[in-house]
Amino acid sequence: MVHSFRTSLGVLAIAMAACGPAAAGANVPFLPHQALYELSLVKSRASNPINSARGRILYNFSGNACDGYTSEFRQVSELDVGEGKMTLSDLRSTSWEDGAGKSYRFKIDSRMNDSDSSPVDGIAERTGDHITVKLKQPENKTFTIDGDTVFPTEQIERIIDAARAGKSLLELTVYDGSDNGQKVYNTLTVIGQPIGGDKTIATPDPATKSDQMKSLTRWPVTVSYYDRDAKAKEGEQTPVYAMSFELFENGVSRQLVLDYNDFVISGSLDKFDVKAARDAKPCR
Numbered sequence: 001m002v003h004s005f006r007t008s009l010g011v012l013a014i015a016m017a018a019c020g021p022a023a024a025g026a027n028v029p030f031l032p033h034q035a036l037y038e039l040s041l042v043k044s045r046a047s048n049p050i051n052s053a054r055g056r057i058l059y060n061f062s063g064n065a066c067d068g069y070t071s072e073f074r075q076v077s078e079l080d081v082g083e084g085k086m087t088l089s090d091l092r093s094t095s096w097e098d099g100a101g102k103s104y105r106f107k108i109d110s111r112m113n114d115s116d117s118s119p120v121d122g123i124a125e126r127t128g129d130h131i132t133v134k135l136k137q138p139e140n141k142t143f144t145i146d147g148d149t150v151f152p153t154e155q156i157e158r159i160i161d162a163a164r165a166g167k168s169l170l171e172l173t174v175y176d177g178s179d180n181g182q183k184v185y186n187t188l189t190v191i192g193q194p195i196g197g198d199k200t201i202a203t204p205d206p207a208t209k210s211d212q213m214k215s216l217t218r219w220p221v222t223v224s225y226y227d228r229d230a231k232a233k234e235g236e237q238t239p240v241y242a243m244s245f246e247l248f249e250n251g252v253s254r255q256l257v258l259d260y261n262d263f264v265i266s267g268s269l270d271k272f273d274v275k276a277a278r279d280a281k282p283c284r
Contacts, residue, residue: 030251032275037267046262051080065099101154102126106177120181192220206272
């Protein structure tokens with residue numbers, strides 16, 4: 001089965017910018033930016049192996065804790081599945097998340113080869129001890145999920161907070177609107193030792209060469225995603241997919257590795273542009 005890269009790093013929302021309650025830490029706000037990742041095949045494990053893979057991820061982020069965070073994401077991937085067959089997938093998403101993690105709006109559209117698009121459109125609102133999700137597409141539906149579930153921006157914030165506190169493990173339940181808009185994931189994040197900004201980088205990229213990034217600490221991080229409902233029915237399970245990356249304290253990610261069980265794809269940071277001042281304005 002061919003998977004598309006989820007919007008969660010929220011890459012997870014791959015970066016955020018803020019001050020106030022969603023700040024990355026003292027004096028290190030999240031950085032609004034645009035990042036382009038080039039995708040390639042690392043290895044294939046399936047009985048019908050994938051011969052090659054290529055593609056791109058383009059990610060845009062802007063906003064702050066007062067006005068909320070807006071992200072735009074697109075992944076186009078082409079897989080050579082053998083016998084002259086190619087699989088082309090195109091995933092696009094836009095989302096807005098309230099700075100306090102109380103509201104999350106999302107629109108996701110995915111296409112596979114020449115098939116019709118599969119749109120997902122909805123909003124999730126945190127009220128009391130639960131979250132109410134209202135979907136417009138793929139169908140009109142309202143349902144609730146546990147109140148301890150977090151949205152993608154808060155997920156990244158929690159990971160950085162845990163890393164700063166010296167923790168190596170973090171468990172979170174995450175909702176990002178992916179799949180049919182009804183999926184909730186249990187996640188396990190493994191955090192490695194901090195890497196100081198003065199450490200020599202074996203494989204530099206546009207982010208590590210940026211003057212705004214050179215002095216920042218980063219951590220090697222792996223986040224595994226588990227289908228919450230499947231776990232309730234089946235007990236032990238393998239992750240649906242996992243992501244490894246280096247996470248800077250301002251929310252930027254580099255050296256992506258996306259593990260979909262049947263195959264593994266790497267995402268190297270090819271272009272990195274810091275947003276103009278008007279897109280990175282502080283809270284009023």
